[in-house]
Amino acid sequence: MINQDTIVALATPSGAGAIAIIRLSGKDAIGFVESQFKSVSGKQLSKQDTHTIHLGHIIEGNRTIDEVLVSVFKNPNSYTGENVVEISCHGSNYIQQEIIQLFLRQGCRMATAGEFTLRAFLNGKLDLSQAEAVADLISSDNEASHQIAMQQMRGGFSSEIAKLREELLNFASLIELELDFAEEDVEFADRTQFKDLVERITFVLKRLIDSFAVGNVIKNGIPVAIVGEPNVGKSTLLNALLNEERAIVSEIAGTTRDTIEDEISIGGIGFRFIDTAGIRDTKDVVESIGIKKTFEKIEQAQVVVYLFDASESGDFDTIQLEIEKIKNKYPQKAILIIANKVDKLSKDKMNELDVTLSAVERSHYVLLSAKQRVGVEELKNKLLSFVNTGALRNNDTIVTNSRHYDSLLKAFEEIDKVKSGLESGLSGDLLAIDIRQALFYFGEITGEITNDDLLGNIFANFCIGK
Incomplete structure (x- = not known):
């Protein structure tokens, strides 16, 4: 399956820049470059040591390209x-294409x-999971995913x-050997x-499977929907989180008609914030469409930030009922309650609000002023607490x-079937079937077992030049 031809591609992003790198790989890569390269010291590339760098010119006939x-x-x-061979040339589009x-x-x-x-994979330099990690490394945009x-x-x-x-394969070989001596009724594989081993494999597999919930969040970022009634400060909060004027802010209710999204990294984890249209009854057709999109974004979000204007809320019991409605409507989602504009409250009102919110069952809440940037850091810490980063800190393997x-x-x-078979005294030939299947799925991960379609799907998502 390994092609013997020599391939070439631009290894740096397309477009003009200070420098560009053009990469060649194949049996004749050095020969191809040597025929078009004139070293300033007169060296022949084919006679040079590996991992060396040489200054010179790329030429075509009597013409010097770079x-x-x-x-x-x-x-x-x-x-x-x-x-x-990697050629570092000047970053002109013209030069790149000429070479x-x-x-x-x-x-x-x-x-x-x-x-x-x-x-690299086909030549045994990387296994398949390592090769896939190369693409993840290129696309990583925060500390955790990196x-x-x-x-x-x-x-x-x-x-x-x-x-x-490997350990499972060794036991599988012994069980397969038992099948050859079925008439003698001997056991080569120590069942204890x-x-x-099966218990240990079960433990490791469960840990790796459970880690995917965290790993998927770290890799793709956490979508956070900022919701609430109009004019409670949702856009102001988004701007405060991003530290820039990303969303239009005005005193007019219903200013935000569509969702606005942007992403920031908090503690090395990517959070994608979605500023939504204010939820209210309206006859405005455009605003109604925006509100419909708000509910769609809530469905897609993993965390819902419910914002209300603390300065306009004299009756905190009503707020408590609204919070319960949100939590009952989205029981599977993490809900974070934000009391905004607390800078306008007296100290007594602030304490009363704090007591009211703390009484809400399983409530996570923050008192802040988005306009004054007060409490924003506490909000970030609360959001980070929704992500289990313990495995990351401990350098545990995360899928x-x-x-x-x-x-x-x-x-x-399949391992669970093997475990049940051992407990029930299942015969070796039936155990072997489930063991083979487990080995097959292990091999799919590392690439011991592959097919052209699988490789095509994986590497089609890479950038050209890598």
């Missing part, structure tokens, strides 16, 4: 496991999306799975040790990939 730095990585000590077109005319082929990493991607790219997740798979999650669930199901 002064460049050429980095040489010889197989097998390269990212792809093949000969790799790429030059090598295409020489016989190189344009790389497809993720083909460099695919070759940390997880780095951990997985270094093999933290796959090495744990590979070790369990096998039960201990973020839905494909891995699906395979882990299926492996857990």
Whole structure:
């Protein structure tokens, strides 16, 4: 399946910049570049050591295209496991295309999306979960997602799975051996040790499966819907959180007609805030559409921030009833109650409000003034408390990939069948069937078991040049 041709692609983002990097990989990569490269010291690239950099010019006939730095990585000590050359040229779009077109005319082929990493996988430089972590690392936009991607790219997740798979494979071999001596009625696989192994695998699989809830949040960010009646300060709060004038603010009720979204990182976790239209009865057609979208966004959000104007709320019992309605309508969602404009309250009123909100069952609340930026940091800390980041702090393995999650669930199901079979004294031939299936799902994660469709789906999501 490994192509023997040499591929070329731009490895840096397209567009003009200070420098650009053009990458080639394949058996003839060094030869292709050597034929078009004139070193300032007269060196031949093919005779140079691996992991060296050389100054010179890319030429075509008598024409000099650019002064460049050429980095040489010889197989097998390269990212792809093949000969790799990286050309650092000036970042002009014209120069980039001239160099790429030059090598295409020489016989190189344009790389497809993720083909460099695919070759690294096929050449045994990375397993499949590590290769997928490369894409996650490129797309990471906060500290937490970056940390997880780095951990997985270094093999933290796959090495744990590979070790369990190897131990299970050893027992599977012994059970398969028993089948060859069925008439002698012998047991090569110690059932007590096998039960201990199955218990250990069950524990690890459950931990990894449970970690997906946190991992998915860290990878994709947490959608937070800011809801409430018109003119309670939702847009002002969004601006305070983002520390910029992102949403239009006015005294006119119903100013926000559509949802406004933006994302910030809090404690290394991405939160995507959604400022929604104020909820009220209205005959305005456009505002009605905005309110309809508000309820759609609440359904999509993982956290609902319910905002009310504390300075306009003389009857706190009514507020308590409204909060209960929200919590009853969305029982599965984390609800955070925000009493806004508390800067307009007297000290006694503030204490009364605090007592009222603390009496609401399972209530998370913050007293703040979005306009004065008072209480915003406490709000951020409350939001962060909704995310279980303990595993991240302890450097535990966290699953973020839905494909891995699906395979882990299926492996857990098969291991559970093996566990039940052992407890009921199931025969070795029937145990072997479930063990084989568990091994299959383990192998899907790390790439011991793959097919062209699976690889095509995974690497099609990569950028070209990686």
